[in-house]
Amino acid sequence: MVSLIEEMPDTLAQHQPEPVQQIAESVGPASEVAPMIDIANVDFVYGSHQVLHNVTLPVPARAVTAFIGPSGCGKTTLLRCINRMNDLIDNARISGGSIHLDGVDINASNVDVVDLRRRVGMVFQKSNPFPKSIYDNISYGLRLAGITKRARVDEAVEKSLRAAALWDEVKDRLDANAFGLSGGQQQRLCIARALAVEPEVILMDEPCSALDPIATAKVEELIHQLKADYTIVIVTHNMQQAGRCSDHTAFFYLGRLIEFGPTGLIFSNPRERKTEDYITGRFG
Amino acid sequence: MIAQRHILGTFDEALSSLRNNVLMMAGLTERTFDRAIKGLLERDDDLCANAIADDEEIDQLEKLVDKEGVDLLLRFQPVASDLRRVVAAMKLSPNIERVGDQATTVARRARKLNRHPALTETELIEPLYALGMSMFKDAIDAYVKEDVPLAMAIIPRDEELDEMNATVQRQLIERMAQDPDQLRGYLNLIFIARCMERVGDHATNIAEDAVYAAAAEDIRHQPFAETS
Numbered sequence: 001m002v003s004l005i006e007e008m009p010d011t012l013a014q015h016q017p018e019p020v021q022q023i024a025e026s027v028g029p030a031s032e033v034a035p036m037i038d039i040a041n042v043d044f045v046y047g048s049h050q051v052l053h054n055v056t057l058p059v060p061a062r063a064v065t066a067f068i069g070p071s072g073c074g075k076t077t078l079l080r081c082i083n084r085m086n087d088l089i090d091n092a093r094i095s096g097g098s099i100h101l102d103g104v105d106i107n108a109s110n111v112d113v114v115d116l117r118r119r120v121g122m123v124f125q126k127s128n129p130f131p132k133s134i135y136d137n138i139s140y141g142l143r144l145a146g147i148t149k150r151a152r153v154d155e156a157v158e159k160s161l162r163a164a165a166l167w168d169e170v171k172d173r174l175d176a177n178a179f180g181l182s183g184g185q186q187q188r189l190c191i192a193r194a195l196a197v198e199p200e201v202i203l204m205d206e207p208c209s210a211l212d213p214i215a216t217a218k219v220e221e222l223i224h225q226l227k228a229d230y231t232i233v234i235v236t237h238n239m240q241q242a243g244r245c246s247d248h249t250a251f252f253y254l255g256r257l258i259e260f261g262p263t264g265l266i267f268s269n270p271r272e273r274k275t276e277d278y279i280t281g282r283f284g
Numbered sequence: 285m286i287a288q289r290h291i292l293g294t295f296d297e298a299l300s301s302l303r304n305n306v307l308m309m310a311g312l313t314e315r316t317f318d319r320a321i322k323g324l325l326e327r328d329d330d331l332c333a334n335a336i337a338d339d340e341e342i343d344q345l346e347k348l349v350d351k352e353g354v355d356l357l358l359r360f361q362p363v364a365s366d367l368r369r370v371v372a373a374m375k376l377s378p379n380i381e382r383v384g385d386q387a388t389t390v391a392r393r394a395r396k397l398n399r400h401p402a403l404t405e406t407e408l409i410e411p412l413y414a415l416g417m418s419m420f421k422d423a424i425d426a427y428v429k430e431d432v433p434l435a436m437a438i439i440p441r442d443e444e445l446d447e448m449n450a451t452v453q454r455q456l457i458e459r460m461a462q463d464p465d466q467l468r469g470y471l472n473l474i475f476i477a478r479c480m481e482r483v484g485d486h487a488t489n490i491a492e493d494a495v496y497a498a499a500a501e502d503i504r505h506q507p508f509a510e511t512s
């Protein structure tokens with residue numbers, strides 16, 4: 001074959017491309033607007049084991065922020081810090097830094113954790129409806145909040161189920177047991193349950209990992225619609241899902257935030273080599 | 285460049301096959317053009333026939349690159365530099381194929397010229413070919429090495445080639461006026477010169493795609509000052 005082909009292998013192995021220009025800072029604010037959740041220099045430990053190191057991340061309001069990274073990188077731990085779910089684990093604590101929600105330090109002594117978790121709802125990897133009717137699943141949180149007037153509860157149940165794109169599928173069987181719903185419907189019920197108490201933030205920990213592609217698409221479409229009114233943080237192992245659903249993406253590795261930026265940029269031209277290696281499937 | 289392999293070996297194999305087929309196309313195109321020009325300068329009809337026959341193989345490789353590119357997107361959903369490499373390969377191949385078409389045109393015109401007494405003006409084609417083909421080779425080299433400066437340096441050379449072509453065209457038109465009996469021959473040389481100028485355009489397109497693949501930068505349709 002001609003010289004051009006013969007010369008190829010040597011040059012292939014050695015070259016490192018130089019970017020024409022740096023497009024964005026690797027770790028920096030995603031927007032100029034004040035973040036809804038301001039995570040600043042957070043360290044987190046399980047006993048003597050530190051799992052988060054100096055994480056600083058401004059989560060923008062009314063947008064979807066995805067946390068990605070290999071298992072054990074600390075993304076779920078950070079997610080659970082945002083509504084203090086880690087308080088339930090012995091010896092687990094934030095050992096440095098702070099998290100502010102809309103300007104208020106969520107770890108301050110005067111913060112009511114129950115109220116915090118109302119403001120910051122959570123949807124888990126596996127749907128976990130209560131062993132109750134569809135209606136009762138949604139109304140449970142409202143009753144806890146002291147709302148008992150039937151008309152108001154009815155209204156909130158319908159509104160939440162509509163917002164979770166589930167109303168049309170369940171409106172004729174609100175008294176049926178939630179366990180009779182499909183996996184995808186149960187997950188959307190859990191989202192509706194979180195919405196019922198009118199949170200400001202919704203945390204989602206791999207919300208589609210147990211769902212089939214159709215149910216996944218419905219939840220992703222729901223996420224897209226919900227971001228008009230809510231700040232959403234989603235942990236996902238599915239790169240395509242992060243690419244499709246999120247406006248901003250944060251990549252974590254070994255408890256450190258490696259890169260944070262607009263999702264389009266992270267998936268087209270990440271600045272950090274570790275990010276590139278991870279999202280392209282080269283991670284050793 | 286690919287410094288570390290993917291965890292998924294089949295992904296590496298697919299990317300490697302795509303790249304190799306692009307390089308195979310480029311290599312064949314270079315050989316085809318070499319044969320067409322030798323056929324012209326050495327008045328060798330066999331070389332012209334070989335050049336014309338080679339084009340079929342280049343066309344088939346273009347289809348193969350497209351197919352492999354689509355399969356790669358479908359199966360592996362590449363992102364970041366992997367995605368850019370696939371997109372660039374799929375954009376490169378039609379440009380390489382068009383360079384192959386120019387070689388075929390040169391070979392066909394050369395065969396027509398070979399039926400008549402040699403024209404001394406045929407020599408005017410050689411420097412055009414040298415510049416056009418060096419641009420093409422460098423563009424492919426820039427793509428392979430992901431060498432942004434090399435790719436960027438090709439763009440001003442296209443201006444040079446355009447000017448050389450304009451000069452040759454003027455000289456040939458003058459000769460047509462002076463020697464109308466050889467009008468057909470000069471016309472064929474004008475078309476051949478035009479083919480060389482088109483090679484420069486395709487080399488520029490390839491260089492632009494090489495920059496995109498290497499640096500995620502779209503440098504197309506920018507004033508010269510911005511790209512230099």
